[in-house]
Amino acid sequence: MSLIVDIKKKLKDFSLEIFVKTDGEYLGVLGASGSGKSMTLKCIAGVETPDEGVIVLNGKVLFDSKKKINLKPQDRNIGYLFQNYALFPHMTVEENMGLALTKKEKEQKVSKMIEAFHLKGLENKYPNQISGGQQQRAALARCIIYKPEILMLDEPFSALDSHLKDQLQDGVLELLKLYDGEVMMVSHCMNEVYRFCKKLAIIDKGKSVLLGDTKEVFNQPKLHAAAQLIGCKNISRCEILTSNTVYAIDWGIILETERIITKNTKYIGIHTHDFKAIDVDKAESEKNVMKCRIDKIVEDVFEYNIFLQNKESSKENSNADILFKINKEEWKDRKDKENVYLKVPEEAILLLE
Structure with a gap:
């Protein structure tokens, strides 16, 4: 058929x-x-x-x-x-x-x-x-x-x-x-x-x-366009630095990727559940970590929608919100709710044209 x-x-x-x-x-x-x-x-x-x-x-x-x-x-x-x-x-x-x-x-x-x-x-x-x-x-x-x-x-x-x-x-x-x-x-x-x-x-x-x-x-x-339709909420313009590193323009951070970056890559994407919130004592030793300030928090039935910005971004245009979803119990157990250290796993980065 x-x-x-x-x-x-x-x-x-x-x-x-x-x-x-x-x-x-x-x-x-x-x-x-x-x-x-x-x-x-x-x-x-x-x-x-x-x-x-x-x-x-x-x-x-x-x-x-x-x-x-x-x-x-x-x-x-x-x-x-x-x-x-x-x-x-x-x-x-x-x-x-x-x-x-x-x-x-x-x-x-x-x-x-x-x-x-x-x-x-x-x-x-x-x-x-x-x-x-x-x-x-x-x-x-x-x-x-x-x-x-x-x-x-x-x-x-x-x-x-x-x-x-x-x-x-x-x-x-x-x-x-x-x-x-x-x-x-x-x-x-x-x-x-x-x-x-x-x-x-x-x-x-x-x-x-x-x-x-x-x-x-x-x-x-x-x-x-495809990333948007499948529900990817975090998409940033990017500049290719090497075959495995990219600068996320809208977030103000250099990220390492697991996939080889092709020359047609113009954006990167991260699903809201793919970020990992880590403790401050691990931030120095981990790759792809952003120290973020909280812009706002929106409560859903089982989780929080945390809207963040890179606190250490040095460029004026690098201030787009990042949406991070976290289970309510996990957020409740966090000691530091003022600063959030987000890790971007290399394998979770979407390379988009």
């Missing part, structure tokens, strides 16, 4: 230039709101038409601008789960599922899907009479019942509150085991794509800028 998308489309605010390729593994598409994620799905589904390029699903050409091929949406065999689920409000759950099935198919398939998707007792309910999670399951079942070659999920959890979202993610993962085909999920939430997808494409301002293994991208995002 495979999907190849190589398309361009001129939009009002930007030009869509997308290249993604799958090989049967779940593909996540991560990007900020308005970056072109949903438009990409619409082009694949045939709801929108690219200006140029090709779309091929399992060897079948869905779109080819040069050969003037552009299959109708109903001929593409694609399951498309919209953000708002798009259930027909005047139809019951059962009617929504069996909309395009013959009477015989309905008898065979709908009851099985009702059972598999835990919708027993809701067959005759209308969408406005069931919960958001039940609507999602009904919409997902409606997509899968026709055995599409690819299932596309457009921000599948965006309409749900955080408590319900956590509950349903595990449920959807389990339900997707009932489907044997390509899965493509777009989201602006890094946790969703990390949990669901083995492959990841990053879209930034209409362009696919990175494609790779999800865990590898999160471990080393390579690009400034």
Whole structure:
């Protein structure tokens, strides 16, 4: 199974230039709101038409601008789960599922899907009479019942509150085991794509800028835009000094790196949990240590967000805040809360273009 998308489309605010390729593994598409994620799905589904390029699903050409091929949406065999689920409000759950099935198919398939998707007792309910999670399951079942070659999920959890979202993610993962085909999920939430997808494409301002293994991208995002999308809160401009040392301009510190620094490196990044707070007596003997002053502290449920600045920075422009997250108990046990010595582990430094 495979999907190849190589398309361009001129939009009002930007030009869509997308290249993604799958090989049967779940593909996540991560990007900020308005970056072109949903438009990409619409082009694949045939709801929108690219200006140029090709779309091929399992060897079948869905779109080819040069050969003037552009299959109708109903001929593409694609399951498309919209953000708002798009259930027909005047139809019951059962009617929504069996909309395009013959009477015989309905008898065979709908009851099985009702059972598999835990919708027993809701067959005759209308969408406005069931919960958001039940609507999602009904919409997902409606997509899968026709055995599409690819299932596309457009921000599948965006309409749900955080408590319900956590509950349903595990449920959807389990339900997707009932489907044997390509899965493509777009989201602006890094946790969703990390949990669901083995492959990841990053879209930034209409362009696919990175494609790779999800865990590898999160471990080393390579690009400034990609680092932001996977949740890296600490990013500084940098000057390369040697193959393993770099000056972080916005933090005013020279850092040693484990990775070899390439000439294209323009930024470095550090995840908030990768810093280590060390005692003052260890600061002299450790590498990559900043003596910081606290700018502000923001309390979360289980941890503190400590906003810091390098106290020993000698340059005026080296005063950007550094965000460090620390467990409440660990912070409570610290003796010195006025000065924080932060160690930057060499292996934790992200090198970004």
